[in-house]
Amino acid sequence: MSIAERKERQRAERYELILAAARELAEADGWDAVTTRRLAELINYSQPVLYSHFKGKADIMAAVATRGFEELATRLEMETTNVTDAADVLRNICAAYLDFARSRPVVYEAMFVLPTRIKFASEETPPALRAAFAALVAALGPDRQEPVFLAEVLWSALHGMVVLMQSERIPAEDAEVRLNILVQKFRSD
Amino acid sequence: MSIAERKERQRAERYELILAAARELAEADGWDAVTTRRLAELINYSQPVLYSHFKGKADIMAAVATRGFEELATRLEMETTNVTDAADVLRNICAAYLDFARSRPVVYEAMFVLPTRIKFASEETPPALRAAFAALVAALGPDRQEPVFLAEVLWSALHGMVVLMQSERIPAEDAEVRLNILVQKFRSD
DNA sequence: CGTAAAATACTAGCGTCGCTAGTTTATCTG
DNA sequence: CAGATAAACTAGCGACGCTAGTATTTTACG
Numbered sequence: 001m002s003i004a005e006r007k008e009r010q011r012a013e014r015y016e017l018i019l020a021a022a023r024e025l026a027e028a029d030g031w032d033a034v035t036t037r038r039l040a041e042l043i044n045y046s047q048p049v050l051y052s053h054f055k056g057k058a059d060i061m062a063a064v065a066t067r068g069f070e071e072l073a074t075r076l077e078m079e080t081t082n083v084t085d086a087a088d089v090l091r092n093i094c095a096a097y098l099d100f101a102r103s104r105p106v107v108y109e110a111m112f113v114l115p116t117r118i119k120f121a122s123e124e125t126p127p128a129l130r131a132a133f134a135a136l137v138a139a140l141g142p143d144r145q146e147p148v149f150l151a152e153v154l155w156s157a158l159h160g161m162v163v164l165m166q167s168e169r170i171p172a173e174d175a176e177v178r179l180n181i182l183v184q185k186f187r188s189d
Numbered sequence: 190m191s192i193a194e195r196k197e198r199q200r201a202e203r204y205e206l207i208l209a210a211a212r213e214l215a216e217a218d219g220w221d222a223v224t225t226r227r228l229a230e231l232i233n234y235s236q237p238v239l240y241s242h243f244k245g246k247a248d249i250m251a252a253v254a255t256r257g258f259e260e261l262a263t264r265l266e267m268e269t270t271n272v273t274d275a276a277d278v279l280r281n282i283c284a285a286y287l288d289f290a291r292s293r294p295v296v297y298e299a300m301f302v303l304p305t306r307i308k309f310a311s312e313e314t315p316p317a318l319r320a321a322f323a324a325l326v327a328a329l330g331p332d333r334q335e336p337v338f339l340a341e342v343l344w345s346a347l348h349g350m351v352v353l354m355q356s357e358r359i360p361a362e363d364a365e366v367r368l369n370i371l372v373q374k375f376r377s378d
Numbered sequence: 379c380g381t382a383a384a385a386t387a388c389t390a391g392c393g394t395c396g397c398t399a400g401t402t403t404a405t406c407t408g
Numbered sequence: 409c410a411g412a413t414a415a416a417c418t419a420g421c422g423a424c425g426c427t428a429g430t431a432t433t434t435t436a437c438g
Contacts, residue, residue, distance in 0.1 A: 052387085152367055157342065
């Protein structure tokens with residue numbers, strides 16, 4: 001059944017092609033510019049082929065978001081495992097989170113801002129998303145009361161800073177100062 | 190010129206009618222359901238009359254948001270002036286902010302989430318918005334270093350909690366616990 | 379190798395969106 | 409009452425997400 005394998009591989013390649021095109025288009029002109037017609041033209045297929053891979057535009061965005069969860073989890077876990085200076089794990093994690101949001105703003109948007117069908121804080125939550133959150137919890141250090149709630153508050157603060165900066169509601173150039181304040185408030189000592 | 194006055198008053202009434210219809214429709218079915226056609230039908234006028242009052246849909250949403258800023262500022266200032274227990278001003282302000290977001294989710298969305306033409310942190314910032322932010326700064330108490338940045342971080346945390354709850358990315362039922370943690374972290378003593 | 383069947387991609391179109399041009403109706407002025 | 413001005417309307421443009429139905433290619437089999 002080598003020929004079936006080839007077809008499957010080609011399908012998978014086209015799947016990746018769509019995802020890449022969607023991300024590039026979003027990075028260039030925002031998610032509003034990601035239309036099924038433009039996507040189809042970018043990958044040199046007709047519009048309906050998209051619907052053989054995805055249920056619709058929302059499904060494409062969810063797929064991009066899922067990839068984002070994996071990348072974010074990887075980046076955060078790097079900060080917890082490669083502990084050169086254990087004292088500043090919290091700061092490094094927060095900085096890594098903000099850095100991810102700054103480097104992939106539209107992916108971040110799909111992950112955490114736009115309406116999504118992805119379930120959070122439930123059984124169906126993607127593993128990568130759970131892992132990213134676990135890294136946050138770990139960064140707050142052991143022996144904490146209510147570590148999950150504490151991590152949720154920290155995450156809220158980080159997320160708030162990201163979206164308020166991205167929507168130009170607070171100045172982006174002061175990110176460092178705010179990070180310092182935030183870390184100081186959540187430090188365990 | 191009494192007749193011109195009457196016309197102007199009728200125009201102002203229709204302006205309010207549009208705003209009220211937009212808010213009601215958004216509260217019922219979300220901002221996506223607020224279309225110019227539905228709005229026109231709700232106020233019993235044809236679609237293009239909307240464009241004699243507003244530049245477009247975004248302008249209508251900005252007007253709803255502006256009203257929201259005024260209501261939020263009023264609510265927050267109430268907590269700073271009616272100081273029954275001065276010690277808990279910070280907590281009351283935070284609670285009032287969260288309560289506003291919970292009671293007017295779609296107005297909050299227009300104010301702080303959706304792309305907006307309203308300028309933040311600049312000369313053109315609406316007075317009500319400045320007042321609301323000033324209440325946050327005041328709630329953090331006097332004798333603080335970098336009070337604006339500190340307030341921005343607090344606001345980020347509050348905003349993050351709101352949007353993550355509204356988009357069901359963190360459970361809404363634990364709002365109280367998170368509020369307690371947040372206030373404790375930002376208390377001055 | 380030829381043909382029927384199944385899979386696959388296409389063309390065309392539906393309903394809806396924000397917005398606007400052009401026209402008709404209503405109102406005011408002389 | 410006639411003409412000018414203002415204000416509403418009808419109709420339509422291009423684009424959107426999505427889908428039904430058709431044509432084409434690929435597969436399986438005699």
